[in-house]
Amino acid sequence: MLSRHLIRNASIARVGMLSCARPQLRFISFKQEDQPRIRIGSTAPNFQVDTTKGKIDFHEYIGNEWVILFSHPADFTPVCTTELGAFSRLKPEFDKRGVKLIGLSTEGVDSHNEWVKDIEEVETQGEKFGFPIIADGKKEVAFKYDMVTEDDFKNLESGMVATVRSVFIIDPNKKIRLTLTYPASTGRNTSEILRVVDALQLADSKGIATPVDWKKGDEVIIPPTVSDEAAKEKFGEFRKVKPYLRYAKV
Structure with missing residues (x-):
C-alpha cells in the first residue's frame, strides 16, 4: 500500500x-x-x-x-x-x-x-x-x-x-x-443516476414524463400537450387527476 x-x-x-x-x-x-x-x-x-x-x-x-x-x-x-x-x-x-x-x-x-x-x-x-x-x-x-x-x-x-x-x-x-x-x-447515489437513465430513455422512446421518485415500472405522466383523445389512442386507459395531471402505464 x-x-x-x-x-x-x-x-x-x-x-x-x-x-x-x-x-x-x-x-x-x-x-x-x-x-x-x-x-x-x-x-x-x-x-x-x-x-x-x-x-x-x-x-x-x-x-x-x-x-x-x-x-x-x-x-x-x-x-x-x-x-x-x-x-x-x-x-x-x-x-x-x-x-x-x-x-x-x-x-x-x-x-x-x-x-x-x-x-x-x-x-x-x-x-x-x-x-x-x-x-x-x-x-x-x-x-x-x-x-x-x-x-x-x-x-x-x-x-x-x-x-x-x-x-x-x-x-x-x-x-x-x-x-x-x-x-x-x-x-453520489449511483442508483439515482441509473434511475435517471431509465427515465430519460423511456421519455425519449414513449414521449412521456416521469413523476417524483419514479422508478421503472411505475406510472408515468402524460404531457399536457397531448389531448385526452390522443392519450387514449396512444396509452389506452389512463388516470386523470386534473386536466393537466394524467397518469398512464407504459
Missing part, C-alpha cells in the same frame, strides 16, 4: 514539474469568458486524453451510445474509492441500457492504475474494474466541463487542482441530458 502512495506522490510531483517546465502542455486558455456553456441540450465538448484504457477522442468514445462522465477530486481518496467501486459493480446494468461509463481526476494514468488495484481489493471483491478513468493532467476537461470550485478555478494555471463531484449524462447525439454537481465531501 505504501508503494502505491509513493507512486501517487511521485505522479503529483511530475505534474508539478511539468507545469513549470513545459507550460505548452496546459490548455490553451483558462479564461472564464472562453469556458464553454454547459447546459441541458448543449453539445458535449470534445477532447482527446490519456486514460487507463489508452488514448481516446471523447466524441469517438461516445459513438452511438449513452455516456456517463463523472469526476473525482483525487486518487486514493475514501469517498471516491467507494463511488468508483459502486459504479463498477453496477456496470452490467448500465451495459444493458447501452450506457458507457468514464471517470476522471486530474492525476496521471500511473496513479489511476494503482488506485484501481485498491478499488478491486476493497470495493469490487476482486472483480475486474470495468471502465476507463481519464488522466486530466492538463485540466482541459475540468475547465471545459466546469468541474472545479470557485477557489480552484482561480488556480487552474498552477499545480494540482481537485475537481468537484460532477456528473454528466450524454445521449447518443452527444447532447448533455443531465448535470449534477456535488461538493467534494458528499458521495
Whole structure:
C-alpha cells in the first residue's frame, strides 16, 4: 500500500514539474469568458486524453451510445474509492441500457492504475474494474466541463487542482441530458443516476414524463400537450387527476 502512495506522490510531483517546465502542455486558455456553456441540450465538448484504457477522442468514445462522465477530486481518496467501486459493480446494468461509463481526476494514468488495484481489493471483491478513468493532467476537461470550485478555478494555471463531484449524462447525439454537481465531501447515489437513465430513455422512446421518485415500472405522466383523445389512442386507459395531471402505464 505504501508503494502505491509513493507512486501517487511521485505522479503529483511530475505534474508539478511539468507545469513549470513545459507550460505548452496546459490548455490553451483558462479564461472564464472562453469556458464553454454547459447546459441541458448543449453539445458535449470534445477532447482527446490519456486514460487507463489508452488514448481516446471523447466524441469517438461516445459513438452511438449513452455516456456517463463523472469526476473525482483525487486518487486514493475514501469517498471516491467507494463511488468508483459502486459504479463498477453496477456496470452490467448500465451495459444493458447501452450506457458507457468514464471517470476522471486530474492525476496521471500511473496513479489511476494503482488506485484501481485498491478499488478491486476493497470495493469490487476482486472483480475486474470495468471502465476507463481519464488522466486530466492538463485540466482541459475540468475547465471545459466546469468541474472545479470557485477557489480552484482561480488556480487552474498552477499545480494540482481537485475537481468537484460532477456528473454528466450524454445521449447518443452527444447532447448533455443531465448535470449534477456535488461538493467534494458528499458521495453520489449511483442508483439515482441509473434511475435517471431509465427515465430519460423511456421519455425519449414513449414521449412521456416521469413523476417524483419514479422508478421503472411505475406510472408515468402524460404531457399536457397531448389531448385526452390522443392519450387514449396512444396509452389506452389512463388516470386523470386534473386536466393537466394524467397518469398512464407504459
